[in-house]
Amino acid sequence: MPKLSVIVPCYFNEDNIPVTVRELIANESRFPLGIEFEYVFVDDGSRDQTLQALLTARRQYPDRIQVVELVGNVGSYNAIVAGMAQASGDCMAIITADMQDPPELMVQMYQYWQQGFKLVIGNRQDRQETGLSKRMSQLFHWLMKHMALRNIPDGGFDFVFFDRQVRDEIVRMQERNSNIFYLMVWLGYSYVNIPYVRRKREIGKSRWTLQKKLKLFIDSLLSFSFxxxxxxxxxxxxxxxxxxxxxxxxxxxxxxxxxxxxxxxxxxxxxxxxxxxxxxxxxxxxxxxxxxxxxxxxxxxxxxxxxxxxxxxxxx
CATH class of the missing domain: 1.10.287 (Helix Hairpins)
Structure with missing residues (x-):
């Protein structure tokens, strides 16, 4: 049976970690028997107790959990690349530590991967969030779809399931100032799109500031569009x-x-x-x-x- 590596970037997530680990471990029961699981948590230079919470979780599940501690904060996407480089699975998934994306969707993603799809995307059909943040996210992905990559799904995405071959290409490229999820689509593999409603964040406060969002938009636009x-x-x-x-x-x-x-x-x-x-x-x-x-x-x-x-x- 194959090995599944789940990559989780972490930044100021000390309160999320116990819940995240519990939900990921519980989600294993939804998969077919015999699959080997590996969880690669990447501490992206957090200055709270995130690393300590991750090490506590690793002591509970030493055979499943790896913790990658980075020297400083390099951004979520670079932290994900660090996790991908460390992961050893036949297939891999990326999910956020705040559990706004449903881990149970990985079961359906895994089924598509078994059918031969190298990339499976969980895209945000809607969000439980309201206000300016939701509107800005919708505008960002609309602009990217119409100005850069026309083959990306509507609504945006950062919850993906992919083959080791995709991982090898991303790690080899070492693309900087880019959008790693759009880069996966840019590679050209046929993908399956699974829409879902993104949950509202229940624990902690998002560190995804307006400045970071603007940088991501500029990086994404300049990386994939002339x-x-x-x-x-x-x-x-x-x-x-x-x-x-x-x-x-x-x-x-x-x-x-x-x-x-x-x-x-x-x-x-x-x-x-x-x-x-x-x-x-x-x-x-x-x-x-x-x-x-x-x-x-x-x-x-x-x-x-x-x-x-x-x-x-x-x-x-």
Whole structure:
């Protein structure tokens, strides 16, 4: 029977860990007999008691739970790559530590994997959350679907089940400043999409700040779309045509109405508009250049401080 590795990134989740572990272990009974389970929890530089809670859980289930302690906070997606690199399963799943995604859905995902699908996506058909956070998430995924990757499911996703072959490709690529879930779709494997309603968070407070959400949107858009650069070209062309027409108008005004108004206000508006566009264009180009430089430096996505596995204190 195959081995299933469940990767769980953790950041300030000390109160979630006991509940998360309990639900994941209980979920094993829903799978066919004989499957081997492995849980890879990655502590992404938490400064609370998350690591201690994970080590306590590992002492309860030493044959199932591995804990990867990173030196510092590198972001959820890089922490996931660290967990993927450590995982040894034939198939793998990624789930958040706050249990907003239903672990029982992994059973259906596993069945699709057995049918030969390399990637199974659980996408958020709806969310129990309300307010601005829900609206921003919907807008983010709508923009990504229409501007970058048209083959991603509606509603967004970060709950996936995939084959070891997909894992090998993601770990090999070491993509930085990107979206690891969109990267799985970008690889081109046929996938199955399972819609579900995401639960409201019951324990703890989300550390997914507005700043992090904006960075994720910029990273995702620039990683999978040339739309920003194309938009600069289109707007530049339109401004060029407008400038030409305005030049013809000014010349005509000079020839046929030499005593007409000087047009200082109009001139200032045009100068300010063009200057603003140039600064925005430079900013977008700078984002691309910085990402190219960041990739060229080849710095590691993460640094592992210690791995707590079957040997208890194996350092890697």
């Amino acid at each position: 739309s920003p650069i194309r938009a600069i070209s289109v707007v530049g062309l339109l401004l060029g045509v407008t400038a030409l027409l305005y030049g013809v108008y000014v010349i005509g005004l000079r020839v046929f109405a030499p005593q007409g108004p000087a047009g200082w206000t109009t001139l200032m508006v045009v100068v300010l508009f063009v200057s603003a566009f140039q600064m925005i264009a430079l900013g977008i180009i700078g984002e691309y250049v910085w990402r190219g430089m960041d990739a060229a430096r080849s710095r590691p996505l993460y640094v592992v401080k210690q791995v707590y596995d079957a040997s208890n204190h194996s350092e890697k």
